[in-house]
Amino acid sequence: MTKIAIKAEKITKAYFTDKIGTGTITRDFERWLAGICGKADPYLPAEPNPENNFNVSQKIFWALKNISFEINQGEVVGLAGHNGAGKSTLLKILSRITTPTSGKIIGTGRIISLLEIGSGFHPELTGRENIHLNGAMLGMRKSEIKREMDAILFFAEVEKYIDIPVKRYSSGMYTRLAFSIASHLYSDVLIVDEVLAVGDHAFQLKCIDKLKSLSRDEGKTIILVSHNSENIKSFCHKEIKLINGQLSCQ
Amino acid sequence: MASGSALAVFTLIFGTLSKIPTDGIFRPLFYLSGIIMWNYFAECLNRTSTVFKDNSMLFEKVYFPRLIIPISIALSLLFRFSIQLVLLCTGIFIFHCQGTHFQGNRTIVLLPVITLLMAFQGLGIGVLIAALTAKYRDLTFLLAFAIQLLMYATPVIYPLSAAPVNLKWLILANPMTAVVETFRFSFFGSGSFNWINLLGSAVTTLVLLFAGLLAFHKAEKNFIDTL
Numbered sequence: 001m002t003k004i005a006i007k008a009e010k011i012t013k014a015y016f017t018d019k020i021g022t023g024t025i026t027r028d029f030e031r032w033l034a035g036i037c038g039k040a041d042p043y044l045p046a047e048p049n050p051e052n053n054f055n056v057s058q059k060i061f062w063a064l065k066n067i068s069f070e071i072n073q074g075e076v077v078g079l080a081g082h083n084g085a086g087k088s089t090l091l092k093i094l095s096r097i098t099t100p101t102s103g104k105i106i107g108t109g110r111i112i113s114l115l116e117i118g119s120g121f122h123p124e125l126t127g128r129e130n131i132h133l134n135g136a137m138l139g140m141r142k143s144e145i146k147r148e149m150d151a152i153l154f155f156a157e158v159e160k161y162i163d164i165p166v167k168r169y170s171s172g173m174y175t176r177l178a179f180s181i182a183s184h185l186y187s188d189v190l191i192v193d194e195v196l197a198v199g200d201h202a203f204q205l206k207c208i209d210k211l212k213s214l215s216r217d218e219g220k221t222i223i224l225v226s227h228n229s230e231n232i233k234s235f236c237h238k239e240i241k242l243i244n245g246q247l248s249c250q
Numbered sequence: 251m252a253s254g255s256a257l258a259v260f261t262l263i264f265g266t267l268s269k270i271p272t273d274g275i276f277r278p279l280f281y282l283s284g285i286i287m288w289n290y291f292a293e294c295l296n297r298t299s300t301v302f303k304d305n306s307m308l309f310e311k312v313y314f315p316r317l318i319i320p321i322s323i324a325l326s327l328l329f330r331f332s333i334q335l336v337l338l339c340t341g342i343f344i345f346h347c348q349g350t351h352f353q354g355n356r357t358i359v360l361l362p363v364i365t366l367l368m369a370f371q372g373l374g375i376g377v378l379i380a381a382l383t384a385k386y387r388d389l390t391f392l393l394a395f396a397i398q399l400l401m402y403a404t405p406v407i408y409p410l411s412a413a414p415v416n417l418k419w420l421i422l423a424n425p426m427t428a429v430v431e432t433f434r435f436s437f438f439g440s441g442s443f444n445w446i447n448l449l450g451s452a453v454t455t456l457v458l459l460f461a462g463l464l465a466f467h468k469a470e471k472n473f474i475d476t477l
Binding site for chain 2: 015024025026028092095096097098099111112113115120121122123134137
């Protein structure tokens with residue numbers, strides 16, 4: 001029997017390009033004052049591009065429109081789409097970092113995500129401390145984290161630098177550690193975004209092997225951003241393709 | 251360290267030079283008791299107010315209940331507060347041995363309540379401001395100034411009894427006032443302590459905490475889109 005790991009129902013995310021605050025109270029105050037005096041808004045956002053998803057009259061950008069899908073437990077899902085198609089926004093919503101404008105996510109289990117580079121590292125903490133921090137955020141016990149520690153370090157190949165703050169890591173080390181943590185800590189769903197692009201070829205192959213074994217042996221659900229790379233395509237069960245914020249086909 | 255230097259400055263300026271009364275409480279201990287409470291409150295406010303900005307590295311990558319960070323700030327500062335409390339007790343003990351008379355009394359059992367009120371205030375107002383700074387980043391600069399001003403609206407360097415009559419209502423409206431006064435009363439036995447003020451402070455505190463949590467909850471959902 002297959003269990004549904006993540007179910008997305010009509011997810012829509014809209015960004016309002018005209019209602020964005022200036023980010024500082026003094027500027028918002030100036031804007032308000034200008035409005036009262038009948039002058040033009042001094043901090044008017046740049047005119048939106050009428051192409052793509054901009055609705056010029058309302059100045060709304062639809063990052064995602066009516067996305068619905070189901071992902072079964074243990075599946076490897078490839079997420080494809082060109083730049084700006086909404087891949088990262090979708091992953092952010094799936095990881096609950098931001099909320100959709102409408103629609104909802106029904107998910108069971110713990111989700112760990114590797115969005116862009118670094119998975120929730122605190123730059124001042126050392127590699128070891130960050131492993132503990134990430135484990136704690138997933139609700140793991142200290143002893144459980146300790147048990148995985150050696151495997152994480154071995155996989156990431158950063159044993160020598162584990163007691164150095166991660167802000168001094170090279171981007172390769174950073175990514176290797178992030179991937180290693182994410183793949184070893186106890187989670188039910190693993191979300192991987194653009195991470196494989198940074199590591200060298202040998203590490204990429206290692207990551208793909210690891211992902212394969214995670215899905216096959218441990219039954220983890222994996223969502224992976226792919227840019228049509230053949231070796232990734234070969235082991236995805238399903239592909240979600242986004243075009244301008246809309247689902248094209250599964 | 252900060253508390254120590256503040257203590258020296260206050261004793262010199264407000265005590266020796268301007269001779270503000272202290273309700274008959276031994277001067278250094280009067281200031282110390284005010285300073286440790288105020289420092290807790292101010293530090294808690296300061297650190298929680300920028301919680302979104304300081305932890306954006308974590309917040310934009312992983313989901314966990316965001317409130318954990320402000321709570322951990324409040325708890326770690328409580329640890330510091332307890333050390334300073336030991337320092338205050340040591341000071342009382344030393345001066346007691348030298349013959350100064352202290353009238354500590356039974357209201358000392360209120361100490362946990364007072365501590366809790368103090369923590370709730372720091373946390374409540376802190377997360378309220380955190381929700382605002384998520385939208386308006388320049389509020390942080392205003393906050394440093396506001397905390398300075400607020401200190402003078404709290405009986406830290408003066409007792410409530412020495413406050414000007416026409417401004418007393420303002421000082422009493424500050425929920426920290428009753429907390430600091432009760433704290434002093436329980437250790438030194440003089441000052442203005444009454445149940446109505448304390449109850450008023452407790453109600454204000456809970457309202458602020460509730461409003462803060464509500465605003466924080468609203469801000470945490472989508473702040474990552476605007477940060």
